[in-house]
Amino acid sequence: MSDVILELKDLHTHFFTDGGEVPAVDGVSFKLHKGEVVGIVGESGCGKSVTSLSIMQLVPNPPGKIVRGEINFKDDNLVNFREKRMKQIRGNEIAMIFQEPMTSLNPVYTIGNQLVEAIRMHRKLSKNEARAKAIEMLQLVGIPRSDEVIDEYPHQLSGGMRQRVMIAMAMSCDPEVLIADEPTTALDVTIQAQILDLMRKLNQEQDTAILLITHDLGVVAEMCDRVVVMYSGQVVEEGTVREILKDPKHPYTKGLIRSLPKIHEKEQKLYSIPGTVAKPTMDATGCRFAPRCEFAFDRCFKENPELYQLANERSSRCFLYDNEERGVEEHVQTDSRG
Amino acid sequence: MLAYTTRRLLIMIPVLFGMTLIVFSIVHLIPGDPARVILGETATEQAIADLRESMGINRPYFVQYGIYLADLAQGDLGTSLRTNKSITSEIGPRIAATFELTIFAMIFAIIIGINAGIISAWRQNSWFDFSAMIFALVGVSMPVFWLALMEQWIFAQELGWLPSSGRQSSLDPIEPITYFFVLDSILHMDFERTISVLKHLILPSVALGTIPMAIIARMTRSTMLEVMKSDYIRTVRAKGSGQFLVIYKHALRNAMIPVLTVIGLQTGVLLGGAILTETIFSWPGIGRYVYEGINYRDYPVIQSGILVIAFIFVIINLIVDLLYAYIDPRVKY
Numbered sequence: 001m002s003d004v005i006l007e008l009k010d011l012h013t014h015f016f017t018d019g020g021e022v023p024a025v026d027g028v029s030f031k032l033h034k035g036e037v038v039g040i041v042g043e044s045g046c047g048k049s050v051t052s053l054s055i056m057q058l059v060p061n062p063p064g065k066i067v068r069g070e071i072n073f074k075d076d077n078l079v080n081f082r083e084k085r086m087k088q089i090r091g092n093e094i095a096m097i098f099q100e101p102m103t104s105l106n107p108v109y110t111i112g113n114q115l116v117e118a119i120r121m122h123r124k125l126s127k128n129e130a131r132a133k134a135i136e137m138l139q140l141v142g143i144p145r146s147d148e149v150i151d152e153y154p155h156q157l158s159g160g161m162r163q164r165v166m167i168a169m170a171m172s173c174d175p176e177v178l179i180a181d182e183p184t185t186a187l188d189v190t191i192q193a194q195i196l197d198l199m200r201k202l203n204q205e206q207d208t209a210i211l212l213i214t215h216d217l218g219v220v221a222e223m224c225d226r227v228v229v230m231y232s233g234q235v236v237e238e239g240t241v242r243e244i245l246k247d248p249k250h251p252y253t254k255g256l257i258r259s260l261p262k263i264h265e266k267e268q269k270l271y272s273i274p275g276t277v278a279k280p281t282m283d284a285t286g287c288r289f290a291p292r293c294e295f296a297f298d299r300c301f302k303e304n305p306e307l308y309q310l311a312n313e314r315s316s317r318c319f320l321y322d323n324e325e326r327g328v329e330e331h332v333q334t335d336s337r338g
Numbered sequence: 339m340l341a342y343t344t345r346r347l348l349i350m351i352p353v354l355f356g357m358t359l360i361v362f363s364i365v366h367l368i369p370g371d372p373a374r375v376i377l378g379e380t381a382t383e384q385a386i387a388d389l390r391e392s393m394g395i396n397r398p399y400f401v402q403y404g405i406y407l408a409d410l411a412q413g414d415l416g417t418s419l420r421t422n423k424s425i426t427s428e429i430g431p432r433i434a435a436t437f438e439l440t441i442f443a444m445i446f447a448i449i450i451g452i453n454a455g456i457i458s459a460w461r462q463n464s465w466f467d468f469s470a471m472i473f474a475l476v477g478v479s480m481p482v483f484w485l486a487l488m489e490q491w492i493f494a495q496e497l498g499w500l501p502s503s504g505r506q507s508s509l510d511p512i513e514p515i516t517y518f519f520v521l522d523s524i525l526h527m528d529f530e531r532t533i534s535v536l537k538h539l540i541l542p543s544v545a546l547g548t549i550p551m552a553i554i555a556r557m558t559r560s561t562m563l564e565v566m567k568s569d570y571i572r573t574v575r576a577k578g579s580g581q582f583l584v585i586y587k588h589a590l591r592n593a594m595i596p597v598l599t600v601i602g603l604q605t606g607v608l609l610g611g612a613i614l615t616e617t618i619f620s621w622p623g624i625g626r627y628v629y630e631g632i633n634y635r636d637y638p639v640i641q642s643g644i645l646v647i648a649f650i651f652v653i654i655n656l657i658v659d660l661l662y663a664y665i666d667p668r669v670k671y
């Protein structure tokens with residue numbers, strides 16, 4: 001498709017720690033189209049943040065480093081960019097907001113100071129024009145008394161307000177892509193809904209493509225067009241929201257969906273996938289999910305499954321979708337229905 | 339900021355009273371006869387009686403303390419037993435001498451210490467970082483008197499580049515105005531003398547400034563490393579700001595909050611306790627004044643010297659606290 005704005009191709013980001021090399025992002029590929037909202041889901045530690053920081057070229061180095069792969073943004077591969085050109089991309093064409101609104105703003109400068117810096121970094125505006133633009137942005141993200149808030153310090157605002165400021169800052173140069181790394185995880189439920197509403201509004205009105213990182217399938221259901229499911233540094237399933245929620249293919253995705261609380265359920269106890277996320281290691285053999293997978297069979301412990309394409313932008317990293325194993329898949333299908 | 343400053347100034351009142359009370363007690367509550375203790379065993383009865391009279395020792399303590407406070411309020415620090423001169427007039431130039439030296443030592447320490455700390459943190463584990471930190475480790479553990487003697491030996495005696503002691507060349511003394519000789523020579527429009535006075539300042543400033551410099555460098559490095567990992571620095575980088583803005587605008591101001599404490603403490607130490615360095619470099623400062631007072635059992639001088647040093651500590655604390663509030667907006671609440 002021609003309207004792809006961001007494409008990751010076989011991205012590998014590793015950490016070189018005292019305990020050895022950690023392939024935190026281990027061959028991740030996906031596409032983001034213009035104006036689209038794509039969710040990246042997966043349990044904590046599966047490599048979502050490292051993936052998003054890799055796109056921004058902000059992985060702490062040392063210990064982290066992109067060792068292989070491409071990050072194609074429009075016509076360029078960002079991996080080849082030097083810091084100087086990357087600076088022109090960050091905040092200007094690709095902006096990012098983070099999980100921790102309480103600590104993401106510099107405590108010793110006013111909101112206005114930090115917003116004006118972001119605006120003047122990429123736009124040739126005078127201080128006064130930038131300030132006017134900053135106030136306008138604060139209004140846009142629904143901050144009341146924005147002409148006063150602009151001269152306040154972060155500690156004078158609530159967490160929800162600070163996240164709005166972060167969004168205002170990220171949107172101030174009309175980026176084409178907004179990466180939101182768990183933007184609502186640290187906020188309480190009502191504030192969370194407001195922030196998501198705001199992001200949806202920005203997506204629709206400004207046509208900004210959003211890469212929404214979350215571990216919450218509820219947020220995904222509400223916000224996203226397509227979903228990429230990650231497990232232990234790898235993409236394990238990809239599809240539209242409808243496909244993923246109604247017809248998950250990968251046993252891990254099935255588990256995630258089963259563990260969602262359901263309103264009409266009689267059963268009180270929530271399902272949770274047994275075991276814990278496997279930490280990515282360099283010498284892993286077999287399917288990363290095998291130790292926790294109820295469908296695992298011999299082959300799963302010996303070979304690492306590839307990402308089997310099921311349809312266009314619909315895939316699953318599981319041997320059950322290998323043509324050779326077709327028989328087994330039918331078995332699984334009946335099994336999960338019954 | 340105004341409310342904070344006022345509150346901070348009000349807190350000083352009890353502190354200042356407490357200080358005068360302690361300093362008063364040092365001399366007036368000596369067990370036995372203070373006059374006899376002060377003058378020593380060989381003193382004549384007449385001398386002791388005279389001193390008792392002039393100290394007002396026969397009156398109740400609180401009356402004596404009242405008189406002491408009244409004198410202080412008029413800027414009267416008493417009379418030196420040794421020179422029989424007003425301590426106030428003797429101590430003024432001493433304070434100026436110590437301040438001038440401390441200012442230069444701290445400028446040296448702060449400029450080099452902070453920048454070395456920043457570069458070390460920025461280029462963590464580079465050869466610069468390693469050598470700077472080894473240098474800093476040596477710096478903090480080096481005895482100041484040894485460093486001072488080495489400096490004199492190398493730069494004054496062997497190379498002859500710099501004067502080895504004193505504040506100015508003794509042949510041609512300055513006409514003092516403020517007793518800050520750099521300032522005085524500039525006020526006299528005598529720039530050749532400014533150069534000479536500055537040269538006299540170099541060796542003692544380096545000797546005194548080395549330990550604070552090393553401490554500041556280490557502190558700056560560790561707080562910068564901490565701050566650089568913080569979420570708001572990641573935000574600054576995510577909006578496309580360059581390395582210079584990240585370090586010197588966003589990280590440094592946050593890292594300065596703990597470093598400021600160290601700078602304040604070290605300044606206080608230099609102002610009050612540079613006796614050894616002042617002696618080696620024949621620097622007529624407050625430390626040496628008190629030291630001489632101790633040698634001559636000049637109790638009024640000791641008493642006033644301690645009071646002045648304590649007062650300087652309090653003022654520096656005040657300045658540091660006000661700077662905190664200036665750097666960190668959260669302090670005011």
Ligand SMILES: Nc1ncnc2c1ncn2[C@@H]1O[C@H](COP(=O)(O)OP(=O)(O)O)[C@@H](O)[C@H]1O
Pocket residue numbers: 015017022024042043044045046047048049050051060063064279280
């Ligand atoms: N600074 C770091 N140093 C070493 N390992 C790291 C670092 N940051 C992340 N990792 C590793 O990368 C993996 C993925 O982390 P992350 O992307 O933060 O997960 P999440 O999906 O919860 O955002 C984790 O296993 C973690 O151990």
Ligand code: SF4
Pocket residue numbers: 250251252287288289290291293294295296297300305317318319320
């Ligand atoms: S490959 Fe095997 S272990 Fe991995 S998810 Fe599929 S069935 Fe489970």
Ligand SMILES: [Mg+2]
Pocket residue numbers: 048049050181182
């Ligand atoms: Mg994360």
